[in-house]
Amino acid sequence: MADPSPRSPRRLRPLRAGLLGHPVVSRLLGAVATLLGVAVLVFVLLRLVPGDQITANLGTEAAALTPAQRQALEAYYGLDRPPLEQFLGWLGSVLTGNLGWSGRAQVSVLDLTLQALPITVELAVLAIALSVLVGVPLGMLAARRPNGVPDTLGQGASLLGLSLPAFLIGTVLLSVLSYRFGFNPNGQAFAGLFDDPVRNLQQMLLPAVTLAIGISAPIIRTTRAAVLEVRGLDFVRTARAKGVGERRLQVRHVLRNALVPIVTMTGLQLGYLLGGAIVVEQIFSVPGIGRQVLLGIQQKEYALVQSTVLVIALCFVLVNLLTDLLYRLIDPRVRLS
Amino acid sequence: MSVEVVPDLPVGLRRQGVTGRVLRRPAGAVGAALLVLLALAALAQSLGLLAFDPAVQDPPSRLQGPSAVHWFGTDQFGRDLLARVLSAVANSLRVAVVAVLISAVVGTALGLLAGYFGRGSDLAISGVTNVLFAFPPMLLALALTSVLARNWFTVAVAIAVVYVPIFVRTTRGATLSVRQVDFVRAAVSTGQHPLATVVRHVLPNVAGHVVVVVALALSWAVLTEAALSFLGLGTPPPAASLGSLILDARTTVFVAWWTMLFPGVLVVLLVIAFNLLGDALRDALDPRGRR
Numbered sequence: 001m002a003d004p005s006p007r008s009p010r011r012l013r014p015l016r017a018g019l020l021g022h023p024v025v026s027r028l029l030g031a032v033a034t035l036l037g038v039a040v041l042v043f044v045l046l047r048l049v050p051g052d053q054i055t056a057n058l059g060t061e062a063a064a065l066t067p068a069q070r071q072a073l074e075a076y077y078g079l080d081r082p083p084l085e086q087f088l089g090w091l092g093s094v095l096t097g098n099l100g101w102s103g104r105a106q107v108s109v110l111d112l113t114l115q116a117l118p119i120t121v122e123l124a125v126l127a128i129a130l131s132v133l134v135g136v137p138l139g140m141l142a143a144r145r146p147n148g149v150p151d152t153l154g155q156g157a158s159l160l161g162l163s164l165p166a167f168l169i170g171t172v173l174l175s176v177l178s179y180r181f182g183f184n185p186n187g188q189a190f191a192g193l194f195d196d197p198v199r200n201l202q203q204m205l206l207p208a209v210t211l212a213i214g215i216s217a218p219i220i221r222t223t224r225a226a227v228l229e230v231r232g233l234d235f236v237r238t239a240r241a242k243g244v245g246e247r248r249l250q251v252r253h254v255l256r257n258a259l260v261p262i263v264t265m266t267g268l269q270l271g272y273l274l275g276g277a278i279v280v281e282q283i284f285s286v287p288g289i290g291r292q293v294l295l296g297i298q299q300k301e302y303a304l305v306q307s308t309v310l311v312i313a314l315c316f317v318l319v320n321l322l323t324d325l326l327y328r329l330i331d332p333r334v335r336l337s
Numbered sequence: 338m339s340v341e342v343v344p345d346l347p348v349g350l351r352r353q354g355v356t357g358r359v360l361r362r363p364a365g366a367v368g369a370a371l372l373v374l375l376a377l378a379a380l381a382q383s384l385g386l387l388a389f390d391p392a393v394q395d396p397p398s399r400l401q402g403p404s405a406v407h408w409f410g411t412d413q414f415g416r417d418l419l420a421r422v423l424s425a426v427a428n429s430l431r432v433a434v435v436a437v438l439i440s441a442v443v444g445t446a447l448g449l450l451a452g453y454f455g456r457g458s459d460l461a462i463s464g465v466t467n468v469l470f471a472f473p474p475m476l477l478a479l480a481l482t483s484v485l486a487r488n489w490f491t492v493a494v495a496i497a498v499v500y501v502p503i504f505v506r507t508t509r510g511a512t513l514s515v516r517q518v519d520f521v522r523a524a525v526s527t528g529q530h531p532l533a534t535v536v537r538h539v540l541p542n543v544a545g546h547v548v549v550v551v552a553l554a555l556s557w558a559v560l561t562e563a564a565l566s567f568l569g570l571g572t573p574p575p576a577a578s579l580g581s582l583i584l585d586a587r588t589t590v591f592v593a594w595w596t597m598l599f600p601g602v603l604v605v606l607l608v609i610a611f612n613l614l615g616d617a618l619r620d621a622l623d624p625r626g627r628r
Contacts, residue, residue, distance in 0.1 A: 037468035048484050163608040165560050167567045168583060168601050175590050272473045279564050297483040309480060313471045
C-alpha cells in the first residue's frame with residue numbers, strides 16, 4: 001500500500017546505491033518470488049488429490065492394469081520421478097511455453113489458454129468499464145452532500161450490490177429475459193469478438209452487467225470516501241475562492257487527487273475478475289479461463305488445472321503490479337517516496 | 338471484496354461500550370435483529386421444532402405455491418421449501434462461522450507474530466500471505482474444495498484458507514503501529530515475557546480491527562459457500578445449501594417462481610445482515626469518529 005502523504009525526513013532511508021533499491025525493481029522481484037511460491041503451492045495441492053492421472057484417465061479400468069503396464073504409464077507421465085524433479089521439469093516446460101496437453105480436447109493447454117484468456121479479459125474489461133462509468137459518478141454524487149437523499153440511495157444501492165451474489169443476479173437475469181422476452185443471445189454458439197462482433201457483444205452484455213452490479217458497489221464506496229477526504233482539504237477551498245467553476249473543481253481538483261484509492265480498488269477488482277468470473281462464465285456459457293479451470297477440475301485433467309491456475313495467478317500478480325506502477329504515474333507524491 | 342482498515346491508532350474493545358454503540362446505529366440494530374431472527378429460525382429448524390423435515394419427499398404435493406400449510410411452497414419433489422431454506426441457512430451459518438473462526442484465530446496469531454517479532458518470522462509469514470493473495474479468492478476456494486473430501490467442514494476449511502491472509506495483513510499492520518506506543522514500550526522495559534506483552538497489551542488494542550474484518554468476512558464466507566454449492570463443489574446433497582437451492586430452481590422457476598425467490602431473498606438477507614453489522618462496527622470503532 002503506497003503512502004500518499006509526503007514522507008517525514010526521519011523515515012527517509014539513506015539512498016541505497018544500485019538498481020536493487022529502486023522501488024519498481026524491488027516490486028518486480030517480489031512479484032517473481034510470489035509467482036514461484038504460487039507454482040510450488042499449485043504443484044503441492046494437485047499432488048494431494050487422491051488418485052493420479054492414470055486412474056483419472058482410465059477410471060475403474062485402472063485396476064485391470066498389469067504392473068508392467070502401470071509402470072510404463074507412470075514413466076510416460078513422469079510419475080516415477082522424485083517430486084522435486086517433477087516440479088522442476090514442469091516449471092522448466094512452463095517457462096518455455098509448454099503448458100501441457102489436454103487429453104480430452106486433444107489440444108495443447110497453451111492453445112486452449114490462448115483461446116480462453118482473451119475472452120475473459122474482454123469480459124473483465126467490459127465489466128470494469130461499466131462499473132467505473134456508473135460507480136465513479138454515483139460516488140461523487142453521494143459525496144456532494146453526505147447523508148443527503150442521493151447519498152442515502154447510493155449507500156443503499158452499494159449495500160445491495162455487495163450483498164447480491166453474482167450467481168443469483170445472473171440466474172435471475174437469464175431466466176427473466178429469456179422466458180419473458182425471448183432474449184437469450186447466450187443460447188447460441190459463442191462468437192469471438194473478431195468473428196462476429198455484434199453477436200459477441202450481445203453475448204457479453206448480460207455477463208458484463210451481472211459482474212458490474214457487484215463491482216460498482218465497492219467503487220461507489222471508495223469514490224465516496226476518497227472524495228469526502230479530499231474535498232475538505234485546503235487547496236480545494238483555495239481553488240473555490242479563486243473562482244474555479246464547480247464542474248472543473250470536481251474533476252480537475254477533487255477527483256484527480258482522489259484517484260489513487262479509486263485506481264487501487266479498480267485494479268484489485270480487475271484482478272479478481274480474471275479468476276473470479278468462474279461462476280458468471282459458467283451461467284452464461286462464456287468459454288473463458290474460469291470455465292476452463294472448472295471443466296478441468298470436473299474432468300480431473302490435472303495438467304490443465306495446474307497450468308491454468310498458474311496463468312490466472314500470473315495475470316492477477318501482473319494486474320496488481322501494473323496498478324502499483326499506474327499510481328506512480330498518476331500521483332507524483334507516490335513517485336517521490 | 339476487500340477491506341482497507343487503516344491501522345493508524347490502537348483500537349481496543351474494552352472500555353468503549355462497543356456493543357451499545359453498534360446497536361444504537363440504525364445499520365447495527367437492523368443487522369443484529371435480522372441476524373438473530375434468521376439464526377433462531379434456522380436453529381428451530383435444525384432442532385426439528387418446525388412442522389416439516391427438509392428431506393422428506395411428498396410427490397403428490399410437488400411444486401405447490403405458498404399456502405397456509407407450506408408457507409414457502411414446495412419443490413419438485415414435494416419437499417417443504419421453508420424447511421429446506423431454513424436448513425440451508427443453518428448450513429450457511431455453520432460453514433461461515435467455522436470458516437471465519439479458523440481464519441481469524443490463525444490469521445490473527447500469525448499477524449501478531451509477524452508484526453511484533455518481525456525479521457525472519459515476518460519474512461516467512463508475509464511471503465506465504467503474498468502467495469495466497471496471488472490467487473483470486475474464488476479460484477483458491479474452488480481449487481481447495483476440489484482437492485479435499487467433500488463435506489461441510491472441508492468447505493469451511495477451504496474458505497478459511499482463503500481468508501487467513503486478510504486477517505494476517507490487518508493484524509500485522511495494526512501490530513506494527515501499536516508496538517510503537519508508549520505503554521507497550523513500557524511493558525517491554527519491565528522485562529515481561531514477549532508473549533505476555535503481545536497477549537496482554539498488543540492483542541486487546543488490535544482486536545477492534547479484527548472484529549470489523551470478522552463481520553465482513555462472514556458475509557463473504559456466506560457468498561463463497563453459496564457460489565461453491567451453485568457450482569456443485571460446495572456442501573454435497575442431499576443437505577440443502579442456498580447455492581444448490583438456487584441451482585435447482587433454474588429448472589423449476591418458470592412454473593414455480595417461489596423455488597427461486599425464497600432462497601434468493603434469504604441469501605441476500607443473510608449477507609446484508611453481516612454487511613450492516615460490519616459497517617456499524619467500523620463506524621463505532623473508527624477512532625476518528627468519522628461518519
